[in-house]
Amino acid sequence: MSRKLHLLLIFLCFSALSTFAQNKDSKVTLKQLLDSALQSNHLLQAHKNEKQINQSEIELLKATYLPKIGTYASFSYWDWLMPNKKRILGSGSTDMYTELSAYQRVYDWGVTKTKQSVIENTIALNAETEREIRHSIIWGVNNAYIELLKSKAQTEVYQNSIKQLEAQLRFTDNLYQIGKASQVDLLRIKVKLSTEEKHLQQSLNAEDAQITILKNMCFLEETNGFQVDTSAMVVAQKQIGNSFIVDTLYRQLLLQHPILKSSDIKLEQEAKQKELYRLANRPEMFSFATTTWEDGYIPFGNNFNYNVGVGIRYTIPFLGGKGHKTKMLQSDFKATKIQEEKHQFETDLKGEIDVALNQWKTLQDELVKIKSIIHLSDEALHNATVQYEGGQGSLIDVLDAQTVLTDAEINYKQNTIALLQVLARLHYLSGNDSYPFNF
Secondary structure, three states: OHHHHHHHHHHHHHHHHHHHHHHHHOEEOHHHHHHHHHHHOHHHHHHHHHHHHHHHHHHHHOOOOOOEEEEEEEEEEOOOOOHHHHHHHOOOOEEEEEEEEEEEEEEOOOHHHHHHHHHHHHHHHHHHHHHHHHHHHHHHHHHHHHHHHHHHHHHHHHHHHHHHHHHHHHHHHHHHHOOOOOHHHHHHHHHHHHHHHHHHHHHHHHHHHHHHHHHHHHOOOOOOOOEEOOHHHHHHHOOOOOOOOHHHHHHHHHHHOHHHHHHHHHHHHHHHHHHHHHHOOOOEEEEEEEEEEEEOOOOOOOOOEEEEEEEEEOOOOOHHHHHHHHHHHHHHHHHHHHHHHHHHHHHHHHHHHHHHHHHHHHHHHHHHHHHHHHHHHHHHHHHHHHHHHOOOOOHHHHHHHHHHHHHHHHHHHHHHHHHHHHHHHHHHHOOOOOOOOOO
């Protein structure tokens, strides 16, 4: 029984350790980070509430044609009564007056309908602002994630370099023991090894910094064992040699980008606002009904009277009544301002696309050159190592070749990953709503 209990405890311990290891080494995908950032962002949640506020404005407009009912009551004492009051109140000096009235708009020349359209434009504008915020979050998370990939690629190269230097140190130490290498060679390798370890630590610190940025952007509480998906490098390598059609990106920009669509909505909204200013000078048709009771005491019920009818209200467009003309002129100025801003936004965004495409071409050209450098430096390192191990070469040549190869490999991996950064930037500039990558 005791043996079975021990075996069970051992099994549970191994299961717990296995689960802990799986949780610690679980990979966090870019999609998971983006989902977390978008779901938890407070600014996006605020804009969803803004939509509900605007929807309630439409509900308020629905009450425009509902009758407005009012009541009025007063009790007063008269020192003396005029003859007509005496006929109503009798011999007393007290007056109890009650009124019930109703007012209803009959026709407003489309003002209510235009106001509702303005609110609907406000809702659409809020949706585009929400899209703009969403795109900024997606771009920010993508950029931080790719920066983390760059740091990890650099870390991997330094780790490989340290392994090679440690092997070289062991080999040189063996040569030193038999008198075929000097103590200076050992010191040189140790200095180089110490330098690479310092670079490795700097790279690991850069990783931690990017993880902290991602943690804050994505509202993550725990980042222990933060592992990224290695398929990103595969995706990046597939982009080597690819190109873009500028006109296609421009067309997507004009059709999809939330800033430009917001400008179009603002222009439409301003046109409707101008129409509201114009309609402000139209007469208002309404109907009314009033009923009154007046007597000299409580309870009352005598002297019932009523008044019903229709009316029209009109503000003459002169002097103080001509303000709507100035407002219409202001609306024209605002529309011109919005149009000019839209042109500037379009110019700036196209310029950013051109910069991104130029960066794309630069990276592609550099990757070709760096690949050639890697091939040559790898061959130089191999030859220098063979000559040194054969007693015909210098350790300095080996270390120099190792340095060139390490730098070239870091540049190649980081520039390859930087292609993803440019892709994410173009995705953002063209106004796409989807995630740029699926890893």
